[in-house]
Amino acid sequence: MTDQPPPVVQIDRVTKYFGSVTAVHDVSLDIREGEFFSLLGPSGCGKSTTLRMVAGFEEPDRGSIAILGIDVTDKPANKRNANMVFQNYELFPHMTVHENVSYGLKIKRIPKGEARNRTEAMLETVGVGGLGHRRASQLSGGQQQRVALARALVNEPAVLLLDEPLSALDAKLRKRMQLELKTIQHKLGTTFIYVTHDQEEALLMSDRIGIMSNGELLQVGSAREIYESPGNSFVADFVGSLNDFRLRVSAVEGHRAIARLGDGQQVAVGVTADTEAGSSLRVAIRPERVRLRSPGDDGDRGQRSEAAGDAAPSGTEDCAVFGVVGEVMYLGPLTHYLVDTPALGRLVSQQLSERQHARFRPGDQVVLSWEADGAFVLSDQGDDDGRMA
C-alpha cells in the first residue's frame, strides 16, 4: 500500500466500549479514494458501531478517525464530510421526496436554483426522477431506498456510509439494487463504506472487504483474497462454505505438504516453507474445489488423464481420497454431493449440475481429489473441532 493516493477515511486504533462491553476493539483501517469497501460480519460484531463512529453518531473511547486527512474525532456528525444511508432509510415523513433530498443542500445554503437542479439530477441518477412531489410514505421500499441514497449523495460527501441498506428489501429487489448501487458508485466515483452481514453481497459488490468479529477487524482484502486465502478459520467459515479437517504431514515438497492416509490415499496442501514433516495442520478446502470421479474412471478429468485401472493415486497426482456418496442435493445450477470418506469424514463437493440426472447417486463409490493449491491451512486459533487424520 505504498504508492496509493492518501486514504479518504483513516480509522486509527479505534476502541469503543458500551458499558463493560467492548463493541469495537483496536480497529485500524484505511479507506482508499473511490473504493467500495465492505465491513462484513455477523450481527453484533461491531461493524455498525464502526460505521457510526465514522459518521459521528458514536464517540470512540480510544483512537482517532480522520476524513480527507483531517481529524474529525471530536466533530459532531453535522460537521463531517460524510453522509449515511440508514438501514430503515429514515426519510422525513412530513416532507416530499424533493424536500428530503434537498434538505442537506438547504442547510448548506446552496442557492435555490442550483439546489433544485442538483436534487433533480440526483433523483434521475438513482432512478426515481419524476417522483419528487410524492411523500416518502407513498413510495415502495425500493423507491425509498433510492431516495435515501439520493439524499445522501446529493451532498457530494467524501465518503458515503451505508448501514445494511438493502436488508429491508425482498430477495429479488435486493439483487437488482446490489447491481445498481455498484453502477451508481462507478458513475459517481464516490467512496463507499458498506456494512453488511451478507457475505455474498459483500463479495459481489466490494473492491475490498474487512471482516469483523467480536469487535475486532480480522482481515482486510479483496473479495478473492478473502475467499481464497482466508486468514483464519472464522473468516474462512464466515465467507463461503468449507470442508475442514486435520492432517499429519508425511512429507514436504517445496510449497506442498503431502499427507499419506493409508490404502494408497493421499492429500496435498499448499503450505509456507517452514512447515515440517510430522507436524499437524488444520486444512480447509472449498466444496467447489473438490473433484469427484468413479474409481477406475479418469476420463472426465480431461487434461489429467492417468493410467487407469487402479484407483490408487499415481506418483504424479496430488491427491485421492476414497469415499461413498451419502446425499445428493440439487440446487439448480449446482449440485452438492455429500461424500463420506473413512479418512477425512464427510466432505462436500460442489459440481455444476448435469442436465438429465446427477452424475453420482447415493451409495456410489467415488474418489475425491483436488489441486494442492486449492486447499489452504487454517491458523489454529481458538478452535478444537478439527478432525485428526
Next chain:
Amino acid sequence: MTLAADVLGPPAEDILPPLRHRAKARREHVSTAMLLAPPAIYFTLLFVVPLVVLLVYSFYTYQNFNFTAKLTLANYTEALTSPALRDFYFRTLKIAFAVSIIVVAVSYAFSHILMYVLPRAKRILYFLVLVSLFGGYLVRIYAWRTMLGRDGVVNSFLISTHVIRSPLSFLLNSNFAIVIALLNFLIPLGVLPIFSAMQNISPRLLEAAEDLGASRIRTVRTIVLPLTIRGIRAAFAFCFIATMAEWVTPQLLGGPLDQFVGNQILYEFGETLNWPLGAAIALTLIASVVVILGVLFGLLRLVTRS
C-alpha cells in the same frame, strides 16, 4: 504474501491508545437536565411547595379570626376529636364507599358488554363515554337541580304520566341527589381504567379458556377478573378519593344535614378563616383515605392470593 500483511490485530503486549474524554456524553447529560429542569422546577414550586406550606399552616395557632406562626398540635386534636367533624366524616365515608362500589359495578358491566357482547359498537360507545368526561363538572351538578327539583324534569314527567300524584321531595336536597350526581361524573372515570384493562387481555387467552371447557362465568371469574383487578383498583381508588374530598355536590344538591368533610374544610377557610384547622382537617382526611385504601387493597391481595 499480502495475506500476512493485511491480517490485522495488534500483538497482545501492545498498549492501546489513551482513553478519550467523553465530551459528547457529558454534553448530552447536561442538555437532558436542562430539558427536565423547567417542568421540575415548576412542579416543585407550584405543587410540592404549596402542599408543604399547607402542612406547615396546619400547625399554626388560630385566634380571633387570625392565625400566627406559633406551632401547635391543637388543630389536629380538634380535627380528630370533634364529634361534629366525626359525623361529617362518617357520612362522607359511607357515601364514598357506596358511590365507589356502584361505579365499579356499573363500569365493569358496561366495559364487559362493550368488549364481549357488542364489540362492533365499542369504539363509538367508548368515545361517547370519553366525551362525557369533558361535560363540565359544575354544569352537570347544576343540571341535576333542574332535573330533580320539585318542579324538575323528573317530577313533571312522573306526574304527567300519572305514576305519582304529588312531586317527590326526596329527589333533591338529599343523599339521593348527591349520589346520582357523583355517579354521573364518576362513571366515565370508572370505565376508563377498567375498559383499558380489559382491552389488554388477549382474546386468544379467552379462547384458550373456552377451549379448555370453561363456562363463560368461569372464564370471567378465573381469567378476566384477575387480569382486570388493576383497573378495578384504579377505578375504585379514584372514585373514593374524589368523593371523600368532594364539597360542591353536597353543597348544591344535598340538604343541610348531608354535608361532607369538604364542606367543613371550606367553612374553616371561607367563614371562620381558621385556615390552620381547615388545613389540619384536609390533611387528616387525605391521610385517612390513604390508610383506608392501603388496608383495603392489602386485604384484597390477601383474598385473591388464597
Next chain:
Amino acid sequence: MSRERHPRRRGVLGRLTARTYVALVIFFLFAPLLIVVVVSFNSTPNMNLHAGFSLRWYRQIAGDPLVVAAFGRTALAAVCTAVISAVLGLSGALGAVRLAKGRWRTAVFTIPLIPLAVPALLFGVGLATFYHSVGVGFSIWAVIAGHVILALPFVFLVMGAALERFRFSLLEAARDLGAGTFTIFRTVTMPLLRPAVLGAMFLSMAISVDEFVIAFFTAGSQQTLPLVLYGRINLGVNPGLNAIGSVLLVVTMALAFLAARTSVLEIP
C-alpha cells in the same frame, strides 16, 4: 360447564338486556347535559319543556358585563394554561425520553402524574395558603399557575406517548445531513410532534375552561365563567345559568373533540 355452551351463542334476550343497559348508562351520562342545553333555549324562565324556542337567555348573558368579563378571563386562562403546560410538558417529555431505562426514567414518567391522584380540594387550599404565605394576591394569574399543574399530567401523557412512537433515528439523519440542534428541532422534531403538541394544548384548554375548584380558591375577585355560574346558582335558579352552562359545555366538548381529532385521545 358443558362444553357445548359456547359464549358466542348468547341469547337474543341477553343481547337485548345488554343493549338496554348500555343505552341507559349513556342516557344517564348525557341526560343532564341535554337538559341544560334544551332549557337554555326555552322561552320561559321556568323548566316548562313545552315552551317555545328562544335565544333570549343568550342575549341576556351576552349583555351582562360580568359574564362577558368572566368569559374573557376564562379564555385567557385557557390559552395561557395551554401554552405554558405545552412548553413545560414538551421540554420535560423530550428530556425524559433521553433517560436510559431504569429507576430514574420510571420516576420521571410517574411523578408528573401525581396531581391526578390529589383531590382538587387539597391542592386548592394548598395553593391558596401558599399564595397567602408568599404574599401573592389571588387573581386570574394565580388560577392559571394552578391550572398548569392540573394540565401537566395530561400533556405529559400525550407527549410521552407521541415520543414513544417517535423515530429518533430521523434526528440522526437530519444531523448527518448537516443540521445543528436547533435546525433539527425546527425542521424535524417540531413538525413531527405538532399533532401531539396541538392535541395536548386543546386538552389543557378543555381542562382549564371547565375547572372550578382551583379557580374557586385562587381567583379572588377575578372570576372565571364557572365561578360566575356557581355564584348565581347560590343566588337561586335563573334560566340564564343554562345559557352560561351550555356555553361552557359546548366549548369544553369542542376542545375535547379537537384534541381527539389531532389523534391524542387514543380510541381502541
